[in-house]
Amino acid sequence: MIWTGESRTVATVAEVDIALDGIAAQAADAVRSFVVTVLPAGSEHLSSFDEDFPDCLEVGLGHPDRAFVRWMGDGGGYGYKPYREPGPTELRFDYGGHPVYPEPNELRVSPIHARRAGTEFIATCKRPTHLHWQPAE
Template structure:
């Protein structure tokens, strides 16, 4: 079995995982750590590359208690969201990516902490874009879906 790679702190920290249990241990570690300004880290979970050498996987956050983001790096729409969650219009949420704050748009912050973790687990089990989230482009993710 080929391992999935979990990276955070802009790739400075890496763990190879083959099972959901190993993934959970890695994500527990990520959730406890914070960037220099106390922000939750952006995490990449990848396995393999596409035809031009771009990693395939998830570019996401898992540690924010209110809202997180899950982006798919692969074929198809790339913004994961929970249809029952409206775009985020609360206090600004920033994540740590290379010790710089990310600039999140409301439609990207439509994933709960629990669902972000579920999506990561599903990716490890299937090596496919998770089906536990709906997927869209920026425009598709802006509006509530029935």
């Protein structure tokens, strides 16, 4: 897992939960939200520019009510819950020191479901199944 200025190798769902608890506490202390890249174990040394960069997730965490989940694998796209209304505009997440402003439709995920996506990905290395998916445009 990689987020602003930090990385942590995790291999189990329990380790993901511990890491995400720490990221949530860090976000609350700093009053900012983070984009967390969740990679398969052993891929932390790769760059997104590498030809063999694996399928992964980008998860936006830190806001008390809104989050996002982006699939960075075949077909791309973002996860959502159909019963959730689009989120606010101008909601900022920190991506390695750079601001990211997800589209309101990307913010149709709760922090709990975003965390679940991270743990499911670490357990399966596949796109999480508990979310609906909007393909990349």
